[in-house]
Amino acid sequence: MAASSLLKSSPVLNKSEWVKGQTLRQSSIVFVRFNRIAKSALTIKAGSYADELVKTAKTVASPGHGIMAMDESNATCGKRLASIGLENTEANRQAYRTLLVSAPGLGNYVSGAILFEETLYQSTVDGKKIVDILVEQKIVPGIKVDKGLVPLAGSNDESWCQGLDGLASRCAAYYQQGARFAKWRTVVSIPNGPSALAVKEAAWGLARYASIAQDNGLVPIVEPEILLDGEHGIDRTFEVAQNVWAEVFFYLAQNNVMFEGILLKPSMVTPGAECKERATPEQVADYTLNLLRRRIPPAVPGIMFLSGGQSELEATLNLNAMNQSPNPWHVSFSYARALQNTCLKTWGGLPENVKAAQDVLLTRAKANSLAQIGKYTGEGESAEAKEGMFVKGYTY
Template sequence: MASVKLNAPSSHWIGGGRSLNRRFAFRTEIPRAVTIRAGSYTEELLQTAKSIASPGRGILAIDESNATCGKRLASIGLDNTEANRQAYRQLLLTTSGLGEYISGAILFEETLYQSTIDGTKFVDCLRGENIVPGIKVDKGLVPLPGSNNESWCQGFDGLASRCAEYYKQGARFAKWRTVVSIPCGPSALAVKEAAWGLARYAAIAQDNGLVPIVEPEILLDGDHAIERTLEVAENVWAEVFFYLAQNNVVFEGILLKPSMVTPGAEHKEKASPETIAKYTLTMLKRRVPPAVPGIMFLSGGQSEVEATLNLNAMNQSPNPWHVSFSYARALQNTVLKTWKGQPENVETAQKALLIRAKANSMAQLGRYSAEGENDEAKKGMFQKGYTY
């Protein structure tokens, strides 16, 4: 395996030790030489990341677990059966013209191996639209012993072999979601666990040909001000990149899926898109190396319109990354309610998907206007302690 020598920082801590309660410590950086691997998949990883982070396009996240997908189906009166899950995902993945606005689609394992009713593999439907298939590889959140009622993400058992099988099935990128809760502290243990877990997953994914999406979601829960969110986000991403470097992850072959920097959902003062953009870009510029090709934001319970407006505001000024979207509910909410499980509504629902995808495409280019958006698209979707 070839390798290259780079100067990368080691870290020492000042400011009261590694306490992450209310006042965070800060790293001082001392250059040191480290060896960064350049394995057999490196060039492919870079090309995959570049393809996903292409102008005017973003990610459709349909990687909900079967249980969560069941909740979505129940909201329109459908039973949680494989046939109904397949029908809904077929609606999404066979939308003609979707590839103009969508560059990647994150799938749940069941979906990766499914086909349309006429036998066309879903991964082939995506490839036909020049959309890169991706796969959720984590196994969900569980309580973190010793923490302040926080969680950690499981799924390392068999991860390498699963990634290898997903690659054979056609997946070319992966996603691993862990969460950080501001009302819970967050504790030093939870932040370190989240960062280290993401780094180990990213290294394993790259070793098996999958571009890792790195996602430490900072939940919207709480009544804190936007300044507190920025403080926590900066600390979390500092930890994440420290451990990514320690695990020799190739930064040019990853994508990020951060939360936008917003006030807590219960905070009395809402922030404008311009304010959210200012704070979010401040965090990125302070913590994210320009080598990272794509920043694919999650919507985190915002309304469809809010998520699009905030993304648009971030693209009003130059930045060194492809700042785009990886939305689930913020792309699907109107689609699902339009479909209602009725075959005769499929075409109308697919048109609704294209409308939302195009809106976010325009936002990625900084050209979106909310004029003409309907009331349904303006409804918030925040759920306290959201897991899936």
Template sequence: MGPSDERVCCVQASVSLDGRLRDMGKPVIDWLVYGYSVLSATCIVPDQARKTVASPGRGILAIDESSATCGKRLASIGLDNTEVNRQAYRQLLLTTAGLGEYISGAILFEETLYQSTTDGKTFVDVLKDQNIMPGIKVDKGLVPLPGSNNESWCQGLDGLASRCAEYYKQGARFAKWRTVVSIPCGPTALAVKEAAWGLARYAAIAQDNGLVPIVEPEILLDGDHGIERTLEVAEKVCMVTPGAEHKEKASPEAIAKNTLTMLRRRVPPAVPGIMFLSGGQSELEATMNLNAMNQSANPWHVSFSYARALQNSVLKTWQGQPENIEAAQKALLVRAKANSLAQLGSYTGEGESNEAKKGMFQKGYTY
């Protein structure tokens, strides 16, 4: 089956300034997945991908950090930022036995897509053996947006078609493009329009080359705004939380109420899948907020697409030592299982470690 055979439809959608999706193409959307840290990701998915990515009790493991960002995480445990160390860490994550029980897809960085285990097995094949769909980050990062209020736009459209074709050949079956919106900086109409245009063009190009496009416009946690302001800005799909520097902390129930209010206003019931990113929340907060949103009967599959909220305890347990690999993989399964239960609305929060309770917000965080 080639790229064109897997494609269900090719819709170019843009996010209008009031947060609605506007269909700019003729085909009917088969289904969408909205993922996000504090805004959204939208994705048009073939049947096979839908059944895998939106499996009950499963979510997405995001390990698509750039080499520079991965290096910062390695530095936190005293390791140099070398390809050998990055490969070792990713091998630890992806070879965890039983991971496929809780994880449906893994978003990879380009380097990781082409890497293999020390035994010579490609990471793509490692994932496929556990029924985990390989995905790939395709954007080229953020740069300043001229004429805006210190805001950014995402680059990477040049050469995207040829890159997507190569990623498909390598085994990737979905893609991710992340851009950001900042509440303290506005957001300005220019920044929102630029984000929508870039996401729509990327989605069309990715799908033309057989990759399911995950569209991820993210509202950053930065700021001291209240949850009401986030709801106002986030009526484009997001986990509605107050700014990280806001004095009043919102409960999981309040976050769930505001988030579901916004989703019901903006997302059609026919959309089956909504995936959240953690966006700097602690491991515990991300899981509790997801669980709270699954206490009600939702028309969509509400799940997770977590990076730091799945990896933080793992990294701290591993410490770069081979003898700690088994314990680190157990830590990954603990977090993956906790979020699996949260997706089912069955998470209790009992027995969580102190490490899981530590916040991971970093002001001005770059991915």
């Protein structure tokens, strides 16, 4: 399918519905930094993509669906392949990505897929465009647009996310290639502070990226990941998360970002990975939902949680616990390793294992689909699904 055909057939596209220069009013309170009084809702002038942004966000945040994150850089994908004894070649990356996107019926559980730039322009081993395969599965293609983490000068050994230079032109090109949402990941480290400088840098960078993405037709996923590193308890995570999200929404408002046209990808509120006191799924749900109520405007259509090194089972159980009671948002998943870890091991790089690996992927995707509607039981889980995947200082 040619690119022009893709733009016409995508389930989230209808150019006749675009509104030129439409003015939208935020329906919620904008929460600001720390203890400041919340400001009134802002009137925001959306670009020519206003209606499409809202439609795309709602399509991704649809009941029983979540996001498959397959946006690892080529270097990180190489680490995944090395774990099963494969070389980091384009052919091997292509074979693995083909396995993922062509799993029959994946679109029953997954509504969006985040791609790395190579993948957005890549074809499957059978010669079909990966973007076209996703659209056929009714999965919205997304794209990682940041350029990775680098040291933040003047901080407590913290980092910042680069990639704003040239972002507008890249977003425009990605849109033409078929992407309809974007992802920008920055991180905050609790053991390293976090310093006020690092929190502000993370929030400002996310806000600038989100504004630029919306101007070019891409729904921005806003992701300030609070790393699991550390021995701190769940209360400390909650405190830091409140401060981070207050700062993020303050700067999103300052940059005229339309809240109805974004998706969030936060960390769940959990203890540090090295904390001796572990939290139950019910505790994680209580803390995390309390954070959402205090900091996230209900205008935001979808909260797509990252797994952050949790085991496949733990990530699903925690998501299920959060969906045991009504809330104003679509609370769902945007998992990478928590969807793919057992799938990758099952495949092992062998063509004869492709179907078995796809079956494992679909089982994991279905489990999280059930968790999104609060109906996951946890029965029949494998030992592999219980294996933790925490990596200290995880970057990709």
